[in-house]
Amino acid sequence: MQSIVSSYHLCLAHPPPPVLCQRLLCHRIPSIRLPSRRSTTSLGLFTCAAVSRESEMAAKEDGQDPRIPKIASSIRVIPDFPKPGIMFQDITTLLLDTEAFKDTIDIFVERYKGKGISVVAGVEARGFIFGPPIALAIGAKFVPMRKPKKLPGKVISEEYSLEYGTDKIEMHVGAVEPGERAIIIDDLIATGGTLAAAIRLLERVGVKIVECACVIELPELNGREKLGEAPLFILVTSDAA
Amino acid sequence: MFAAENGLKGDPRLEAISAAIRVVPNFPKKGIMFQDITTLLLDHKAFKHTIDIFVDRYKDMQISVVAGVEARGFMFGPSIALAIGAKFVPLRKPGKLPGKVISESYELEYGHDRLEMHVDAVKPLERVIIIDDLVATGGTLSAAISLMESQGAEVVECACVIGLPEVKGQHKLKGKPLYVLVEPSGLDEFC
Numbered sequence: 001m002q003s004i005v006s007s008y009h010l011c012l013a014h015p016p017p018p019v020l021c022q023r024l025l026c027h028r029i030p031s032i033r034l035p036s037r038r039s040t041t042s043l044g045l046f047t048c049a050a051v052s053r054e055s056e057m058a059a060k061e062d063g064q065d066p067r068i069p070k071i072a073s074s075i076r077v078i079p080d081f082p083k084p085g086i087m088f089q090d091i092t093t094l095l096l097d098t099e100a101f102k103d104t105i106d107i108f109v110e111r112y113k114g115k116g117i118s119v120v121a122g123v124e125a126r127g128f129i130f131g132p133p134i135a136l137a138i139g140a141k142f143v144p145m146r147k148p149k150k151l152p153g154k155v156i157s158e159e160y161s162l163e164y165g166t167d168k169i170e171m172h173v174g175a176v177e178p179g180e181r182a183i184i185i186d187d188l189i190a191t192g193g194t195l196a197a198a199i200r201l202l203e204r205v206g207v208k209i210v211e212c213a214c215v216i217e218l219p220e221l222n223g224r225e226k227l228g229e230a231p232l233f234i235l236v237t238s239d240a241a
Numbered sequence: 242m243f244a245a246e247n248g249l250k251g252d253p254r255l256e257a258i259s260a261a262i263r264v265v266p267n268f269p270k271k272g273i274m275f276q277d278i279t280t281l282l283l284d285h286k287a288f289k290h291t292i293d294i295f296v297d298r299y300k301d302m303q304i305s306v307v308a309g310v311e312a313r314g315f316m317f318g319p320s321i322a323l324a325i326g327a328k329f330v331p332l333r334k335p336g337k338l339p340g341k342v343i344s345e346s347y348e349l350e351y352g353h354d355r356l357e358m359h360v361d362a363v364k365p366l367e368r369v370i371i372i373d374d375l376v377a378t379g380g381t382l383s384a385a386i387s388l389m390e391s392q393g394a395e396v397v398e399c400a401c402v403i404g405l406p407e408v409k410g411q412h413k414l415k416g417k418p419l420y421v422l423v424e425p426s427g428l429d430e431f432c
């Protein structure tokens with residue numbers, strides 16, 4: 001926990017004004033470029049701080065799942081993508097590490113199995129990589145939440161804000177039913193805009209969001225605050241820039 | 242080749258998979274009977290059958306890479322990769338992958354599109370299967386095969402849940418075997 005706190009202090013020592021981008025807040029590049037620091041979070045303690053009983057049950061004695069450091073180190077950081085100042089968290093390298101990918105899925109499956117979750121919703125497109133294996137393992141449906149005009153049938157959609165303008169995510173009508181219990185999966189949470197829209201979409205049709213789950217969180221961007229009552233579970237935290 | 246002609250004739254799982262796929266007429270445009278696999282993903286048993294059939298086929302073939310075509314290939318590929326102990330490599334539309342990429346163009350009805358892969362994703366001599374939900378003309382899969390071969394990898398097979406009539410009788414795509422579970426649903430009613 002101590003190392004997580006100190007890395008944030010380092011990063012925010014000279015806080016430049018943030019500029020909003022589609023998924024990430026990008027800080028203007030400071031004169032001294034700080035290395036992108038990645039922290040491994042304490043499973044269940046830091047990430048789900050006192051929000052759900054389940055998180056307390058998941059916490060290990062030393063607060064850290066031993067699989068997490070390998071998962072964290074398998075994620076590649078690409079500077080200045082999609083534009084200058086953003087440190088892009090590339091999970092494709094995690095997918096190339098068979099043990100790290102399996103561990104990632106196992107952690108989520110262990111957490112959500114046997115909890116009466118009948119829906120795993122995944123946000124396009126990287127949510128489609130993590131969601132289906134989890135759904136299969138816990139006996140749930142997989143529901144893709146897509147950009148506009150991709151889904152062929154009748155849809156409901158929810159708008160969310162971008163830096164300039166808005167975007168939408170869509171879900172098929174009839175994919176979920178009122179009363180179902182769902183988790184929402186994406187690879188990363190930044191500002192939380194997309195996840196918040198996904199929550200609203202599912203809640204509009206009477207689904208209960210048990211938790212949002214991401215591999216990576218960029219905590220400086222405060223995405224957690226946008227999620228309302230829905231808890232957030234993550235494996236790895238990282239700096240936005 | 243179709244699964245039913247290749248050892249799975251009469252397998253009840255194939256019927257369940259076929260029945261779970263929804264046909265949406267006139268999407269994305271008039272005259273197209275769109276094969277919607279999202280309903281397959283809602284049917285846990287049928288979805289599991291789909292993955293199991295592919296896993297059973299590939300688990301002893303020393304496959305080290307499962308490549309999936311954006312975006313519906315992402316819904317099937319990773320589960321197969323995890324079960325057979327292979328890497329998953331996403332093949333994406335231009336501009337999505339953050340690192341250094343190689344790309345291959347392919348034809349659409351009007352114009353072209355491109356498929357991209359990270360340069361370091363696949364190594365020479367690796368054995369690869371390429372997954373997508375559906376094969377129609379085979380243009381996208383051909384581009385995917387080219388990407389793999391440019392890196393010196395060997396494409397063992399291309400695998401799709403659904404194969405349109407154009408590919409029936411076509412056992413190979415760009416010289417590579419093609420394995421398909423089912424034919425499109427519901428065409429007879431409308432044609």
